[in-house]
Amino acid sequence: MRIFPNDLIDAVIVDSIIDMGDDKSRWGEHYDAAQAALVAHYLIVEASQRAGDSTTFKDTTSASAGGVSVSYSQSGSAAVESVSATSYGQRYLKIRTMYFSGPVVF
Numbered sequence: 001m002r003i004f005p006n007d008l009i010d011a012v013i014v015d016s017i018i019d020m021g022d023d024k025s026r027w028g029e030h031y032d033a034a035q036a037a038l039v040a041h042y043l044i045v046e047a048s049q050r051a052g053d054s055t056t057f058k059d060t061t062s063a064s065a066g067g068v069s070v071s072y073s074q075s076g077s078a079a080v081e082s083v084s085a086t087s088y089g090q091r092y093l094k095i096r097t098m099y100f101s102g103p104v105v106f
Contacts, residue, residue, distance in 0.1 A: 003043075003047070004043055004046070004047075008043075008046065009039075009043070012039050012042040012043060012046070013035075013039055015042060016035050016038045016039050016042070017035075019038065020034065020035060020038065026099060026100075027095070027099055028098075028099060030095045030098065030099070033091075033095060034092050034095040034096060037088045037089070037091040037092035037095065038083070038088070038089070038092040040086075040088035041083060041085075041086045041088040041089035041092060044086050044088060045085075045086070
């Protein structure tokens with residue numbers, strides 16, 4: 001049983017290449033691992049959206065305890081914008097930081 005159609009998987013692979021670039025040498029030996037994590041992130045986001053779960057990846061902007069009150073940000077695309085919203089996205093960011101952490105000053 002396939003959870004995602006091949007055309008969706010192909011599309012998120014293309015998106016990952018757009019986001020990461022196609023120069024694998026810039027990622028050392030971690031290009032494939034980073035790409036797999038990013039693709040998995042995109043697919044998890046897609047699964048959540050298909051299930052109608054609109055709050056999974058939204059930032060909580062306020063909260064209460066006693067009377068139980070929660071408010072979410074209005075951004076509907078927060079899932080795509082916030083790669084850190086999934087464990088796969090966090091893995092991608094960890095690898096990306098190893099290679100693209102900014103300039104090194106001595």
